[in-house]
Amino acid sequence: MVRLTIRTRLTLWYSAVFAATGAVVLTLMYLLIHRELITASQTVVAELTAVDSAVTLPAGATVGTALPAQTSALEAATTDARVDALRTIIVETGAVFATLAVVSLVLCWLVAGRALRPLRQITSTAAVLSHEDMNARISLHGPHDEVRKLAETFNGMLDRLSHVFQAQRLFVANASHELRTPLTVIRTAAEMALSRPTRAELEYRRALDTVAAAATRSDEMLTSLLRLARTQVGMAVAPVDVAEVAAEAAAKWPVAGPPLRQSLAPARCVGDPIQLELLLRNLLDNARRYNVDGGEVWIATGHSDGAAWVRVENTGPTIDPEDIPGLRQPFQRGQGRGGGASGAGLGLAIVGAIVDAHDAAWTLTPRVGGGLSATVTLPSR
Numbered sequence: 340m341v342r343l344t345i346r347t348r349l350t351l352w353y354s355a356v357f358a359a360t361g362a363v364v365l366t367l368m369y370l371l372i373h374r375e376l377i378t379a380s381q382t383v384v385a386e387l388t389a390v391d392s393a394v395t396l397p398a399g400a401t402v403g404t405a406l407p408a409q410t411s412a413l414e415a416a417t418t419d420a421r422v423d424a425l426r427t428i429i430v431e432t433g434a435v436f437a438t439l440a441v442v443s444l445v446l447c448w449l450v451a452g453r454a455l456r457p458l459r460q461i462t463s464t465a466a467v468l469s470h471e472d473m474n475a476r477i478s479l480h481g482p483h484d485e486v487r488k489l490a491e492t493f494n495g496m497l498d499r500l501s502h503v504f505q506a507q508r509l510f511v512a513n514a515s516h517e518l519r520t521p522l523t524v525i526r527t528a529a530e531m532a533l534s535r536p537t538r539a540e541l542e543y544r545r546a547l548d549t550v551a552a553a554a555t556r557s558d559e560m561l562t563s564l565l566r567l568a569r570t571q572v573g574m575a576v577a578p579v580d581v582a583e584v585a586a587e588a589a590a591k592w593p594v595a596g597p598p599l600r601q602s603l604a605p606a607r608c609v610g611d612p613i614q615l616e617l618l619l620r621n622l623l624d625n626a627r628r629y630n631v632d633g634g635e636v637w638i639a640t641g642h643s644d645g646a647a648w649v650r651v652e653n654t655g656p657t658i659d660p661e662d663i664p665g666l667r668q669p670f671q672r673g674q675g676r677g678g679g680a681s682g683a684g685l686g687l688a689i690v691g692a693i694v695d696a697h698d699a700a701w702t703l704t705p706r707v708g709g710g711l712s713a714t715v716t717l718p719s720r
Contacts, residue, residue, distance in 0.1 A: 606647035626653035
């Protein structure tokens, strides 16, 4: 089945509306003219009959028997004239109507094409886009109508997609680099151990320790990537008390870690309990990893201004405020945070993904004397 283009359908609709409107107007005109002609002819016949009936003969007698024949002839003449006039009107108006219908069809085709031109521009722009080139945009000028709004919305969508693709490429490049590093370490340690036929047991143990440490780092990296992926597959939203979630996360705090100080007040909100626990575990894990000897970690929850909040703070190396935006990005550890700390650099990226999924907000603030304060604010509804 052949489907008509939208331009053809618009043209046919416009022409049909014009034809229907023109037919109604012409019909009304015909009826009005028909009525007026009948009224006028009847009036003329009546007046002429009255005049003829008043005419007298020379002997003083009025015309009698001749009047009915004259009246009939007059009525027949006016009827024929009326019919001829109506027929002429029908033929001429029909010809005008047919001409205007053809002209309107052509004009509607041109107008529809002009109105759909921006849509063709949008289609052309979309056709040249790819995940490698998202730079094309729709340059549309004119009144701020629905089509202009559509073009601006389309451009905004392209801006967001471009940002997402760029972030994805950066993420893949960083992930590849981070995963390649432990694999390189494993390969180097294995090649060193196998470079000679025999080695001392201590040398083999050192090589195996290096391999085990690199494998552990790869496992941590893959686990963090899986966690980050799970934050983007949807949520099971339910009423939840962030204080209870924080208590569960704090219960898993390692004994060998720095002291964890808790100040948990009720903080009810709506969210995914599993993802919120993952958020807190990553904040706590980040606070534990990037700490100093003899340092501490604090976790607090509360409710204010119609929103629940949770704050995790820790002692640690001094952080430059200019490094704070970079800490939100994957595989970024900040100045002074990447030395001896073990971690994939994805903890805060996971936190950011969960925050975005909950339409929440979060802030990172360097602490005076070193360390970091992370505050997440969750809407109550």
